[in-house]
Amino acid sequence: MKQIIFIIFLFLSTDIIVGDTLITTVVDVGVRGDGSMFINLAGELNEPDCKSSRVEIASNNPQLQNWFSIALAATASRSSIKIRSNKCLGAQPLLDETATSFIKIIGE
Numbered sequence: 001m002k003q004i005i006f007i008i009f010l011f012l013s014t015d016i017i018v019g020d021t022l023i024t025t026v027v028d029v030g031v032r033g034d035g036s037m038f039i040n041l042a043g044e045l046n047e048p049d050c051k052s053s054r055v056e057i058a059s060n061n062p063q064l065q066n067w068f069s070i071a072l073a074a075t076a077s078r079s080s081i082k083i084r085s086n087k088c089l090g091a092q093p094l095l096d097e098t099a100t101s102f103i104k105i106i107g108e
Contacts (some may be wrong), residue, residue: 020046021084023106027053029071035059038092039071039103041083050088057095067095070103079105 024043031037037057044053057064074081085093086100095101 021082022046023080023082025078025080026071026075029068029075031068032059035064037064037068039067039083045083045085045093047085047088047093050091050093052092054092055083055085055095056089056092058089061095061097063095063097067103070105074105077105082106 022041022043022045024041027040027042029037029039036059039055039057041053041055044051045055057067061067070081073079081103083095083103084101086096086098087094095103
């Protein structure tokens with residue numbers, strides 16, 4: 001019975017596919033006139049349907065200022081980051097408002 005429940009859970013959980021977590025460095029970071037933000041990475045996020053080294057953050061994301069600060073600090077200190085997106089915005093991975101999306105500076 002436990003095996004059947006486990007198999008059913010596996011099939012139900014396939015809709016929750018997110019990209020891999022990436023450890024990389026920030027090449028540069030910027031904010032557009034509409035308030036949206038982008039982070040260019042040294043590596044590529046392997047988000048299904050939009051593998052890219054550029055990550056987007058929408059202007060209405062409540063974490064925009066926090067993520068901008070983290071990306072800017074990582075650039076200035078040349079520190080590595082760990083980052084994961086949750087979905088795509090066009091051809092680029094998107095850091096959205098879910099707990100799945102994150103960016104953090106990691107120690108050397």
